[in-house]
Amino acid sequence: MKLRAGLIAAASLLGTLSLPALRAAEPDNHSPDIPAAVRPMMANPELAQSDFIEQCAGCHGVRGTTVPAHLPEIKDRVGWFMCTPGSRAYLLRLPNVAHSRLTDNAQLADLMNYVVFVLGGKSVPAGTKPFTGEEVAHERKFALTSVSLKAERLRLANESIRKCRAPASLRLQYPGSTQ
Numbered sequence: 001m002k003l004r005a006g007l008i009a010a011a012s013l014l015g016t017l018s019l020p021a022l023r024a025a026e027p028d029n030h031s032p033d034i035p036a037a038v039r040p041m042m043a044n045p046e047l048a049q050s051d052f053i054e055q056c057a058g059c060h061g062v063r064g065t066t067v068p069a070h071l072p073e074i075k076d077r078v079g080w081f082m083c084t085p086g087s088r089a090y091l092l093r094l095p096n097v098a099h100s101r102l103t104d105n106a107q108l109a110d111l112m113n114y115v116v117f118v119l120g121g122k123s124v125p126a127g128t129k130p131f132t133g134e135e136v137a138h139e140r141k142f143a144l145t146s147v148s149l150k151a152e153r154l155r156l157a158n159e160s161i162r163k164c165r166a167p168a169s170l171r172l173q174y175p176g177s178t179q
Contacts, residue, residue, distance in 0.1 A: 048110035073174035079124030083164035098143035106133030
């Protein structure tokens with residue numbers, strides 16, 4: 001009898017919620033649309049998006065948001081790392097990028113262009129050039145394996161803040177974090 005009463009109460013509660021309210025409560029798990037202006041930067045934008053989902057989204061989220069994980073959030077932030085040669089190279093030297101199972105450098109460049117130009121959104125400085133297969137081939141030889149990634153990220157974030165007017169919040173792993 002208690003089970004039946006509980007089910008009736010739950011059904012009544014669900015009946016009072018509107019579909020828009022339920023959708024608003026759900027996280028947005030859909031990949032962002034690839035803007036038409038960004039498509040020419042990639043040989044195969046859909047493959048780049050798929051590669052991101054398979055290789056990166058498990059940790060960085062389908063839309064580039066990582067909270068509550070303690071990883072750098074990339075949505076609307078990663079583009080700032082394109083403003084200096086050192087921070088640009090850093091993105092390609094990250095161990096999970098440099099040692100990616102994607103051995104085709106042009107394909108990996110497309111994946112990184114998806115990350116920067118689609119997920120990075122408004123953080124990408126005007127005039128930023130997309131990654132090329134040649135650049136990826138060069139930089140992945142210098143994978144960051146003997147440095148603190150957290151310290152290196154902070155150093156480069158500070159450089160981007162100083163030289164490129166990136167927001168001070170770039171120092172944080174993700175908005176609202178304390179470090």
